[in-house]
Amino acid sequence: MARRPPELIYSVDEKPSNVPLFLLGLQHVFIISISLIFPVVIVKTIGGSDADAMFMVSMGMLAAGLTTILQSYGKHGIGSGYLCPSLCGPSYLSSAVMAAQTGGLHLLYGMIFLSGIAESLLSRVITKLRVLFPAEVTGVVVTFVGIAVLPIAFPRFIGYNAETGFINTTDLFIAIVTLAIMISLNLYTKGKIKLYCVLIGMIFGYLLSAMLGILNYSHIERILDAPVLGFPDLSHFGLAFNITLLIPFLIAMICSTLKSIGDITTCQRANDLDWRRPDMKNLSDGILTDGLADVISGLLGTFSQSTSSSNIGLSIGTGATSRYIGYSIGIVLIILSCFPKLAMLFVIMPSPVMGAALLYTVCFMVMAGLQIIMSRMMDIRKTFVVGLSFLVGLSAMTPVFYSNVPEIIRPIFASTLSLATITVILLNLIMRVGIKSSKVLEINPKENNTQKIFDFMKIQGGIWGARPEIITRAMSAINEAVEAVSFTNPDINRMDVKVTFDELNLDADISYKGSPFEVQTSRPSEKLIEEDENAIADLASYMLNRYADKVSSQKKGDLSHIFIHFDH
Amino acid sequence: MEIKTEKRDNAQIILVSGMLDASNYQKFEEDISLLIQGGPDKIVFNLSNLEYMSSAGVRAFLKTNRTIKSKEGVMVFCCLKPFIKEVFEIAGLDVGFKIFADVESAVQFLDA
Numbered sequence: 277m278a279r280r281p282p283e284l285i286y287s288v289d290e291k292p293s294n295v296p297l298f299l300l301g302l303q304h305v306f307i308i309s310i311s312l313i314f315p316v317v318i319v320k321t322i323g324g325s326d327a328d329a330m331f332m333v334s335m336g337m338l339a340a341g342l343t344t345i346l347q348s349y350g351k352h353g354i355g356s357g358y359l360c361p362s363l364c365g366p367s368y369l370s371s372a373v374m375a376a377q378t379g380g381l382h383l384l385y386g387m388i389f390l391s392g393i394a395e396s397l398l399s400r401v402i403t404k405l406r407v408l409f410p411a412e413v414t415g416v417v418v419t420f421v422g423i424a425v426l427p428i429a430f431p432r433f434i435g436y437n438a439e440t441g442f443i444n445t446t447d448l449f450i451a452i453v454t455l456a457i458m459i460s461l462n463l464y465t466k467g468k469i470k471l472y473c474v475l476i477g478m479i480f481g482y483l484l485s486a487m488l489g490i491l492n493y494s495h496i497e498r499i500l501d502a503p504v505l506g507f508p509d510l511s512h513f514g515l516a517f518n519i520t521l522l523i524p525f526l527i528a529m530i531c532s533t534l535k536s537i538g539d540i541t542t543c544q545r546a547n548d549l550d551w552r553r554p555d556m557k558n559l560s561d562g563i564l565t566d567g568l569a570d571v572i573s574g575l576l577g578t579f580s581q582s583t584s585s586s587n588i589g590l591s592i593g594t595g596a597t598s599r600y601i602g603y604s605i606g607i608v609l610i611i612l613s614c615f616p617k618l619a620m621l622f623v624i625m626p627s628p629v630m631g632a633a634l635l636y637t638v639c640f641m642v643m644a645g646l647q648i649i650m651s652r653m654m655d656i657r658k659t660f661v662v663g664l665s666f667l668v669g670l671s672a673m674t675p676v677f678y679s680n681v682p683e684i685i686r687p688i689f690a691s692t693l694s695l696a697t698i699t700v701i702l703l704n705l706i707m708r709v710g711i712k713s714s715k716v717l718e719i720n721p722k723e724n725n726t727q728k729i730f731d732f733m734k735i736q737g738g739i740w741g742a743r744p745e746i747i748t749r750a751m752s753a754i755n756e757a758v759e760a761v762s763f764t765n766p767d768i769n770r771m772d773v774k775v776t777f778d779e780l781n782l783d784a785d786i787s788y789k790g791s792p793f794e795v796q797t798s799r800p801s802e803k804l805i806e807e808d809e810n811a812i813a814d815l816a817s818y819m820l821n822r823y824a825d826k827v828s829s830q831k832k833g834d835l836s837h838i839f840i841h842f843d844h
Numbered sequence: 845m846e847i848k849t850e851k852r853d854n855a856q857i858i859l860v861s862g863m864l865d866a867s868n869y870q871k872f873e874e875d876i877s878l879l880i881q882g883g884p885d886k887i888v889f890n891l892s893n894l895e896y897m898s899s900a901g902v903r904a905f906l907k908t909n910r911t912i913k914s915k916e917g918v919m920v921f922c923c924l925k926p927f928i929k930e931v932f933e934i935a936g937l938d939v940g941f942k943i944f945a946d947v948e949s950a951v952q953f954l955d956a
Contacts, residue, residue, distance in 0.1 A: 723867075724865075724867035725867075726865045726896065726898070727863070730896075748927065752927075755865065755898055759866040759898055759899065759900060763866070805902070805903050805906050806906045806907050812899050812903050815899040815903065816898065818899075819898075819931075819934050819935065822934045823934075
């Protein structure tokens, strides 16, 4: 049973009343709408029409709405059950442009449809691939989903004009004021104002943009000119396929899946104070829905949908992680998809306001990723896995390094996220060579062994990437076992401590030639401990039993064994 | 394991550093016994530098308390690290002994 973190205002199972539900949903819709620039970018790249762009944007809203609802559902194997909104996923951007340039928008839709099927199938075996996704891998991916937003967020924040190379100071001013308002409201207010800090900041951003001329009458005209009600033009639908694009889209699918694993893991972690490791069944259901999102996107004729790291960051940042907000988001988006006039309000969002909102939410994503990485013990192997992945991933910010990479693998190098993801997966697999799942420590009970046991367990804990609190309990328990045996068997001069680890279990098998160990389930009295030195053994046995999740003893031949188990 | 002492008001502050386990608990008992022999009867054990304590260490403190009580003295603890606090709770020492967050509070209690 998940334990509700106290800092949440609305946790995953709590339903806000109608007005906050609507406003919180609207706040998320503003963030989701930022990603609608991806379809516009693709259409403009291939010289498509405004009608093509509006169609993709409307269908993007519809797809995002449907899949956000499905993701929030969380029953019967559909959805993770968390507030994990969908939006146009950045992982597919470069392969999407490739597909649109190669064979037009129908080819794009067809390849997204295929990727969705592949991801849905992958979701069924994801639990068996757990060894590929330890905390350091998902943590790097989650960190980079934040970093990968930078090329979209930062130019908008600083008002950078790629053609002139200059910064627009008016844009920068608006962005700074908008971001400052969002942060101030989060830090210095409570309750509803804190909840809506991003929405309020964005409204101020719109108003400031209007005052300073960034938003002007031409933008209002676009809203006035858009039809009130809009239904899909059927000529836009259609699927096409091209086998030469399979590899780039599968790579994009893997990146997107890993990003979603990171996103859903972040949701699990944000909603459970006792979170220890990813819930794989829940992840599997969430990834299936993520795959279905792409199947829906392909059929509807829009860009790939994926879990939104920015929105998850927003939910954590505002303390509102209720899944009911997901339903609110979904309904708003589905309605907006039929009302081009309303949708246009989002489409005209000023660049600096977009930049400010994105930077705000990216902070939480980056921190979530770093916290996942540091939730486990680190050793020199993991230092290289994480460190090199960061450095290699960041190198994609200088695209000129990879300008001559073969086209078929270019999507990997097209973004910091995909490059960091592939690097961290490969490095994790390589660095696993030589790691044994069990290790034996030989002990002479007549010597002082506490430091030896502690050093051994710390080193192994780092190699295995174990949770530090489990290693602390294990080393204390093993030491108590060794001390207890040395009291009851003062003549023995050798004990073997075999420690075995996998992601779910830490086990110690302590063996020695001596009398069997008695597991004490009740604490000896203080009087007994004070008067009888041998009572220390009983106290040690009792303390060992308290540290561990399970203790048992056995005599096999001339060897006595103490089995200590910890749930990891 | 290291012991340092300091006198404050009417109390003796004993700072215990390092690890207290089966290898050194007897020496600890002897050293403390010498310190309190004919000395102050109000003792504060400052455990801010105690990194680890096993069941043997629990016994050492229980025996020390018996010795101090026989002289009609009082001993209290302060500045426990989280792991040591957990050991106290498992061993039941948090019930029988007064534990304070800092040295000043412990000394004030003994002076009262």
